[in-house]
Amino acid sequence: MKRHRTSDTTHGTTRDTSAASVFHTSLLCAVLFMPLSFIACPGDTMSSRQPTSNAASETNTTENNSSNNPSAAVIAPSNFDGERAFAHVREQVAIGARPAGSPALARARDYIIKQLRAANLNVTTDEFRQPTPLGERTFVNIIAELPGESADQLVIASHYDTKYYRDMNFVGANDGGSSTGVLIELARALAAQNRKPRLTLKFVFFDGEEAFCENWDDCSKPNQPDNTYGSRRYVRAAIERGELGRIRALILLDLVGYKDLEFPRDSNSTSWIVDTIWRTAAELKHADVFVNSEEAIDDDHTPFLEAGVNAVDIIQLSSYPHWHTAEDTLDKISKRSLQIVGDVMLASIPRIEERLATTRPR
Numbered sequence: 138m139k140r141h142r143t144s145d146t147t148h149g150t151t152r153d154t155s156a157a158s159v160f161h162t163s164l165l166c167a168v169l170f171m172p173l174s175f176i177a178c179p180g181d182t183m184s185s186r187q188p189t190s191n192a193a194s195e196t197n198t199t200e201n202n203s204s205n206n207p208s209a210a211v212i213a214p215s216n217f218d219g220e221r222a223f224a225h226v227r228e229q230v231a232i233g234a235r236p237a238g239s240p241a242l243a244r245a246r247d248y249i250i251k252q253l254r255a256a257n258l259n260v261t262t263d264e265f266r267q268p269t270p271l272g273e274r275t276f277v278n279i280i281a282e283l284p285g286e287s288a289d290q291l292v293i294a295s296h297y298d299t300k301y302y303r304d305m306n307f308v309g310a311n312d313g314g315s316s317t318g319v320l321i322e323l324a325r326a327l328a329a330q331n332r333k334p335r336l337t338l339k340f341v342f343f344d345g346e347e348a349f350c351e352n353w354d355d356c357s358k359p360n361q362p363d364n365t366y367g368s369r370r371y372v373r374a375a376i377e378r379g380e381l382g383r384i385r386a387l388i389l390l391d392l393v394g395y396k397d398l399e400f401p402r403d404s405n406s407t408s409w410i411v412d413t414i415w416r417t418a419a420e421l422k423h424a425d426v427f428v429n430s431e432e433a434i435d436d437d438h439t440p441f442l443e444a445g446v447n448a449v450d451i452i453q454l455s456s457y458p459h460w461h462t463a464e465d466t467l468d469k470i471s472k473r474s475l476q477i478v479g480d481v482m483l484a485s486i487p488r489i490e491e492r493l494a495t496t497r498p499r
């Protein structure tokens with residue numbers, strides 16, 4: 138595994154975010170002032186944080202297509218609720234350690250599926266067996282679908298397993314829990330919006346991201362890594378169905394809830410997607426979180442990249458001091474961090490869809 142840091146930044150100040158109530162006010166205002174959508178709604182933190190120069194700066198870049206659709210440059214109010222996301226993380230952590238194949242992971246799965254169905258999403262599971270260094274194991278990916286104007290897919294994903302340790306109670310509040318909580322809430326928020334997505338959104342909860350052996354590659358063999366079991370299965374199944382070309386991009390979330398949130402750019406990820414997300418984060422005044430240092434990360438996006446699919450990993454690894462320790466517990470997670478990630482994702486997804494919908498698939 139290759140990782141390096143090239144620069145550091147400082148952390149920003151805290152800010153109150155009560156997104157749900159803001160969203161209701163914003164929605165009412167947005168409806169009333171729809172024809173005058175450049176007017177910021179009172180109390181609408183998203184609109185009031187939106188610089189008026191966004192449209193101009195976006196149309197001047199090569200990697201966006203907002204010149205075809207000027208409204209794509211406008212960031213809609215966020216209906217992502219960090220409190221709900223945090224409650225999902227708490228429920229996952231309360232289940233305890235959730236390694237692949239365990240009864241605890243089956244309970245976590247039941248919880249996730251129940252939440253997704255309550256959000257009116259079509260939910261399916263894909264169960265499969267694979268050899269592992271500990272013998273053959275059963276894995277189950279969870280897939281929720283929000284149909285779009287096109288059958289082409291944008292996959293938004295997290296792993297929901299936690300790393301297996303023989304002698305450690307590893308509950309993975311940040312590593313497994315945080316991204317699962319954000320993804321459940323993102324799915325709810327997007328399904329609750331009136332807008333039909335341009336692309337079909339697949340919310341995928343990968344099983345078996347974690348290695349069974351101590352380190353990521355300790356027990357990997359050629360063509361048989363001891364990690365990324367669920368994501369490799371997802372890509373393999375799409376290839377076998379002749380549907381790989383339908384997967385236009387993957388947005389992967391991993392370790393997204395730390396109180397001192399800071400994401401480097403992953404240099405393995407598709408650069409225009411990284412640029413789109415980082416620029417959107419800066420417009421939302423989160424440049425202190427989405428920083429300009431670089432790391433090269435191997436994760437569930439790797440099988441997608443290897444298959445030629447655009448992919449990005451939003452991950453805080455080297456600056457998370459509790460990674461793969463018994464201290465990766467709920468007290469390390471903040472609602473505000475979950476809110477930031479949710480807000481940036483909700484604002485970035487339409488821009489990524491826009492670019493994909495107006496460019497030719499492979």
Ligand code: 1BN
Binds near residue numbers: 347353434454
């Ligand atoms: C992420 C969270 N990963 C494991 N848990 C993947 C990874 C492993 C990334 C080792 C870098 C190094």
Ligand code: ZN
Binds near residue numbers: 461
């Ligand atoms: Zn891990």
